[in-house]
Amino acid sequence: xxxxxAFTKKEWMxxxxxxxxxxxxxxxxxxxxxxxxxxxxxxxxxxxFPIEGLNLAIPEPTWMDAYAQFFKNMxxxxxxxxxxxxNGLLSQELSKGTLINMLSKGLPRSTVIxxxxxxxxxxxTLSYAVSALANYGYAVFLFGNxxxxxxxxxxxxxxxxxxxxxxxxxxxxxxxxxxxxxxLLTGGxxxxxxxxxxxxxxxxxxxxxxxxxxxxxLTGDTALGDMASACIVTVVLIVLCLxxxxxxxxxxxx
Amino acid sequence: xxxxxxxxxxxxxxRLPVIKDLSFSVPxxxxxxxxxxxxxxxxxxxxxxxxxxxMDGGEIKVCGEKVVYGSSKTNRFxxxxxxxxxxxxxxxxxxxxxxxxxxxxxxxxxxxKRSQELLTLVGLDGIDRRIRGFSRGMNQRLGIAQxxxxxxxxxxxxxxxxxxxxIGRKEILDILAVAKTSTTILFSTHILSDVERVCDNIGVLxxxxxxxxxxxxxxxxxxxxxTALISLADPGRNxxxxxxxxQLSIIKGCTEKERDVVVRFTxxxxxxxxxxxxxxxxxxxLVRFELLEPTLENLFLEVVQ
Numbered sequence: 001x002x003x004x005x006a007f008t009k010k011e012w013m014x015x016x017x018x019x020x021x022x023x024x025x026x027x028x029x030x031x032x033x034x035x036x037x038x039x040x041x042x043x044x045x046x047x048x049f050p051i052e053g054l055n056l057a058i059p060e061p062t063w064m065d066a067y068a069q070f071f072k073n074m075x076x077x078x079x080x081x082x083x084x085x086x087n088g089l090l091s092q093e094l095s096k097g098t099l100i101n102m103l104s105k106g107l108p109r110s111t112v113i114x115x116x117x118x119x120x121x122x123x124x125t126l127s128y129a130v131s132a133l134a135n136y137g138y139a140v141f142l143f144g145n146x147x148x149x150x151x152x153x154x155x156x157x158x159x160x161x162x163x164x165x166x167x168x169x170x171x172x173x174x175x176x177x178x179x180x181x182x183x184l185l186t187g188g189x190x191x192x193x194x195x196x197x198x199x200x201x202x203x204x205x206x207x208x209x210x211x212x213x214x215x216x217x218l219t220g221d222t223a224l225g226d227m228a229s230a231c232i233v234t235v236v237l238i239v240l241c242l243x244x245x246x247x248x249x250x251x252x253x254x
Numbered sequence: 255x256x257x258x259x260x261x262x263x264x265x266x267x268x269r270l271p272v273i274k275d276l277s278f279s280v281p282x283x284x285x286x287x288x289x290x291x292x293x294x295x296x297x298x299x300x301x302x303x304x305x306x307x308x309m310d311g312g313e314i315k316v317c318g319e320k321v322v323y324g325s326s327k328t329n330r331f332x333x334x335x336x337x338x339x340x341x342x343x344x345x346x347x348x349x350x351x352x353x354x355x356x357x358x359x360x361x362x363x364x365x366x367k368r369s370q371e372l373l374t375l376v377g378l379d380g381i382d383r384r385i386r387g388f389s390r391g392m393n394q395r396l397g398i399a400q401x402x403x404x405x406x407x408x409x410x411x412x413x414x415x416x417x418x419x420x421i422g423r424k425e426i427l428d429i430l431a432v433a434k435t436s437t438t439i440l441f442s443t444h445i446l447s448d449v450e451r452v453c454d455n456i457g458v459l460x461x462x463x464x465x466x467x468x469x470x471x472x473x474x475x476x477x478x479x480x481t482a483l484i485s486l487a488d489p490g491r492n493x494x495x496x497x498x499x500x501q502l503s504i505i506k507g508c509t510e511k512e513r514d515v516v517v518r519f520t521x522x523x524x525x526x527x528x529x530x531x532x533x534x535x536x537x538x539x540l541v542r543f544e545l546l547e548p549t550l551e552n553l554f555l556e557v558v559q
Contacts, residue, residue: 006356010342017344097340101400104304104334105358106326250324254306 004111004118007102011119020085021123027081028127031073032134039065040142063143067154068215070135074128074158075211079190082165086120087183089166090173090249100254110246113170117242120166128159150224154214157231161210164234165190167241174248204229207237256315257282257331257408257438258303263312265298265462272298274462276312280408280455285434287453287470288442289554294459296442297337300412303440304334317407330358333406333437337413339397343386347378347396350385351403358404365403372399376429391422398429402437409439415448427451446550460558473553480506481518482529485542489513498532516546 015021042065043058090112093099099112132155148154168189173182190208197208209222209230216222259279265272272295280286290296301307303314305321305328314321316328341350348369355365373379376395388396394414401409411430415423423445430439430452443449449456449470456473458466466473486492492510499505499517504525508517519525526545533540 003357003359006353010353013349014342014344097336097338098342100306100336101334101339101341101354101397102357103306103326104329104332105354105404106330107357108326109324251308252324253308254301 003107004115007107007111007115008119011115012122015119015123024081024085024123025127025130028074028078028131029134031070031078032131033138035070035073035135036063036066036138036142039069061143063139063148064215064218066135066139066143067148067151067218070132071154071158071211071214074131075161075214078128078162079165079211082124082162083169083183083186086166086169088179089116089120090170091179091182094173094177094252094254095179103254109249113174113242113245113249117166117170121163124162124166125159128162148218149220150217153224153227154217157210157217157227158214160231160234160238161207164207164210164238164241167238167245171241171245171248174245174252205233206230207234210234255282255318256280257317258440259315260299260303261313263299263302263314264310265295265302265307266310272462273302276459276462276464278457278464278467280438280440282407282438284454285430285439285441285452287449287456288440288459289444289446289449289456290442290459291444291558295462296459297412299459300334300410300440300442303410304329304332330404331407333401333404333409335394335397335401335409335411335414337416339393339400341385341393341396341400344384346382346384347373347399348382350396351400354400354403360404368403368405369399372402375399375432377425391418391425394418394422394426395429398426398433402433406437409433409437411439411441413443414441415443415445423448446554450550458554458557465557466553474550480520480525481516481546482526483511483542483544483546484515484517484529484533484540485513486515487539487541491538494536495533495538498536499529502528502532504528514542 039061043061046058102112103109136151165186168186169182172185172189176182176185193206193208196202197206197212203209203213203222204226207230209227213222213227213230217224217227256279261277263273263276276295276299288296288299298307302309302323303316303321305323305325308323317331319328319331321328342353345353351369351372352362352365355362355369360368370379373381376399378392378395378399381392385393385396394417398411398414401411414430415426418426427448430441433439434452439452441449441453453470455468456466456470457464484495486495492513492515495515496508496510499508499515504519506518506520508515510516517529519529530543
């Protein structure tokens, strides 16, 4: 336990001193703050630049647009930020050889995986929570306070998707070598899941639902049961990815 | 007691055999010089001792405990200095050693005390900037400090002096000479003068096999006694001397080297007496008769050929 705490603290120090904390926190906060604002301002901006011969009937923006904007930003740019920032989580230490000293002191390899997952998870969780709160606060400020149904669950499921991406990155890094092998494999898996999600029947089992069905939860288009079962599948996948990462990492030649 | 023992280790990379049936052991409180050319398998062997690489056969024991590939358990006895140690560049040496201490399971007070002692020993005391931007020599010295932090029973150094300038090399060897009083050292290198300075026992690894192993002094003694250099007052009579020598049964061979004669023989006292008797009987005035100190370099070249 002491080793786990020590190594997790080292991960935090690394995140802070290599500006990862700042980057993730600021970018996610930016999404949280700009989503309601963009929703509010888009019709105004369109009115400012009238296109001749085209009569646009723009509906009055609502809190729905604010959340549509937020979920869209998070599932696109948010995922990319996660992939890029956490890509080097394990691969960089392996390619540079910084882990050698730690492992030669008796640090168990499973602790390395669990510490890295914990530290990355906490950064993602905190940044995402602040971002979601900022979005909520700003949406209330701009559009009043109609608390949408299942809002918390919709946000939580997207958070869970982020956790899966971190676990998947770690597992992928233990499967393929090189600085970008893990990133490519993770990207490949996500693309595959995206392709599968074209089939509507796959929704209750596909983790992609956690990033595509959020608005549906608010509007009632996504069945609560579908989202719940996709969440369970994702939790199972996270556990499997971590277990796989530990098993594979134990047998990795260094 | 043997701190480290390897028995019948073999290792292949793909189809290429790197280590073939390697066995040796390192007794407690000795310095074992692990000598070999680049690519002879020294680093591979060390990584197997640390459980970083799998073995294809054989067994390694550290302090009597079996090394299991992928497990870090036996590493609690070991301090390891990799050939090019890599640290977290955003930490200061003190912060790094504090992390090492926690990872190795030392108490905070113990770590603080040891860090202070070791940073003083390696000359990094008072350097509070981050490791990013340290020179190679500084990295190597910090590497020794981290390796010695938990007072390991076995210190493994992978070519600690190879990439350093003469001053850096001397510093590292001085530090190792101090460390030698409290721990057992396995030290790989291809710089033979370093071996002569610090090692008690040596093993010469070539093509995955240990070609020569034993106490450095014993090995040198066994080679020392069979070569002598003879300088005559009149080098013109070298041929006559060589002719006489070749008739003695104990002489293995002799060659003319510049103005001297180098003679190789078996046996010790008897051989020397016979050579001197020959010189007397032929009335060959002697300027110099010297038993040649074998250099480790010659020995190494002879063994790995």
